[in-house]
Amino acid sequence: MAGFSPQHPSSAWSTEFGRDLSHDTCLDNPFNVEGLKEFSGPYSTMVEVPCIYKERQQLGDVERMLQKFKLLIRRLQDIDPKKMKHDEKLAFWINIHNALVMHALLAYAIPQNNVKRLFLLLKAAYNIGGHVVSADTIQSAILGCRIPRPGQWLRILLAPRTKLKTADERKAYAIQHPEPLLHFALCSGSHSDPALRVYTPKRVSLELETAKEEYIRAAFGVSKDRKIVLPKLVESYAKDAGLCTAGLIEMIHQSLPDPLKKRLKRCQLGKSRKNIEWMPHDFAFRYLISKELVKAEP
Numbered sequence: 001m002a003g004f005s006p007q008h009p010s011s012a013w014s015t016e017f018g019r020d021l022s023h024d025t026c027l028d029n030p031f032n033v034e035g036l037k038e039f040s041g042p043y044s045t046m047v048e049v050p051c052i053y054k055e056r057q058q059l060g061d062v063e064r065m066l067q068k069f070k071l072l073i074r075r076l077q078d079i080d081p082k083k084m085k086h087d088e089k090l091a092f093w094i095n096i097h098n099a100l101v102m103h104a105l106l107a108y109a110i111p112q113n114n115v116k117r118l119f120l121l122l123k124a125a126y127n128i129g130g131h132v133v134s135a136d137t138i139q140s141a142i143l144g145c146r147i148p149r150p151g152q153w154l155r156i157l158l159a160p161r162t163k164l165k166t167a168d169e170r171k172a173y174a175i176q177h178p179e180p181l182l183h184f185a186l187c188s189g190s191h192s193d194p195a196l197r198v199y200t201p202k203r204v205s206l207e208l209e210t211a212k213e214e215y216i217r218a219a220f221g222v223s224k225d226r227k228i229v230l231p232k233l234v235e236s237y238a239k240d241a242g243l244c245t246a247g248l249i250e251m252i253h254q255s256l257p258d259p260l261k262k263r264l265k266r267c268q269l270g271k272s273r274k275n276i277e278w279m280p281h282d283f284a285f286r287y288l289i290s291k292e293l294v295k296a297e298p
Contacts, residue, residue, distance in 0.1 A: 030288060031192065031279075033221030033229055041257070043218035046195050047294045049287040052110055069103070076128045082172040089175045090143075090208075091199040097138045098187045098196055100124055102287070104135070105189050110285045114150040117283070121149070121188070131170050135188075142174045145182035145240070148190070148233065148281040180240035181208035183233055184215045191282035192231050197290045212237070216255040223277055226267050228252065232278045248276075 030043050076096075081089060104124035111117035125134040139146045185208055187193045194215045199207050221229035230252070238248045253264055267275065 031219045031231060032282075033219055033279075041217045042214045043195065043288065045291050046288040047291055049289060051285060052105065066106070073103075073126055076126055077130060080129045082129070082169075085201075086176040087204050088201040089173070090179060091201045091204040093138055093143055093173075093175070094182070094185045094199045094204075096126065096128070096133075097135055097143070098185075100126055100135050100138070101188050102196075105285075110189070117150060129173075131173075133170065133173070137170070139186065141170070143182055143186075144175070144178050145180070145186065147183070147186045147188055148192070148236070148283075150283045178240065179208070180237050181212055183237040183240070184208065184211040187287065189285050189287055191284040191286040192233060192279075193286075193288070194233075195288040195290055196293065198293060213255040216252060217257065217260070219279075220252065220256060220260055220264075222263050222267060228264070228267055228276045229279060230276060232281050235276075235278050 030046065030048070081092060084092060101121070101124065104120050108120060108124075111120050121135045121139075123134070125132045125137075127133075133142070184194045185197070185199065187196045194211055197207070197211065216230070216234060219231050219234070223229050234252075238251075243251060249264075253261060256264060
C-alpha cells in the first residue's frame, strides 16, 4: 500500500497547534528534569505539540494537507533505496520513519494503551520501492535501532525483533553499519523523544551529533544528592556506542554549556554508573518540533 487513510473519513484529527499558539513561546524544562534552573538552549525555542484532538472546523484544511502528503507518499514506490549510499540511506530512513509514525498518529489517533501503541508501529507502513516497509521494520531491520517501547512483555510476546530473510530484497535497504546516534533522531510521539527535525544526506553526521548534544543539554539535571539525572534514552545510546563510565561522563561534559559543566563537576562522580540517575522513558504523547519546520499560516 502507498499509504493509509483515517478509519473514520467523516472526522479529522488536528494538533493543538494553531493560530492562537505563539511560535515565540519559550519552553521551560521540556523534560521535567530535577534541579534544572534557568533553562536555555535550542530546545527552549522548540514548538510543542502536547495533544491531537478532533477539530471539525479545520476539517477542510486538514484534509487538503493530508491529500498533498499522500501524493508525496505515493512517489515513494518509485524510489530505490538500494542505490543509495550510507549517508543517503541514513537521512532518508530517519525522515521516512518519523513521517510514517506521525502520519499513523494523525490517521488512527493516539493509542490509548500499550497494545494499541505497539500494533500502530507494526501496521503503519509505506510502499517504498515496491516493498511494504513498516515503522517496526525500519527500526529493527533497516536502521538497527529500536527505540523505547512500553511493556517489556508485550515486545517479547507480540513483536519479536524483526529480521529480514536473506532472500528478502528489503535487506539491501539497510544502512551499512550501526549508528548509535539514531537514538537522538527517531521520534514516535513520546514525551521523552528528541525533537523532530529533517535530516539531509550531506550533513547527516553533523546533524546527528548536534541532535545528541542539544538533547543532553536539554535533559541534563543534578539531583539533591548530587547525582546526574538523564533520560534512559541516553543510557541506551551509551550502551550501543560501547561507552564506559568515564567515556559517558566525558561525552556529557562536552555536550554541556559552561554553566552546566560547573554543576557536573560538583557531582559525586566515580567509576560506577550508580552516580547517574536514569529517568524512565515517558510514553505520554508529545512532539517537540524544530522551529524551522513550522510555518505560520497566513
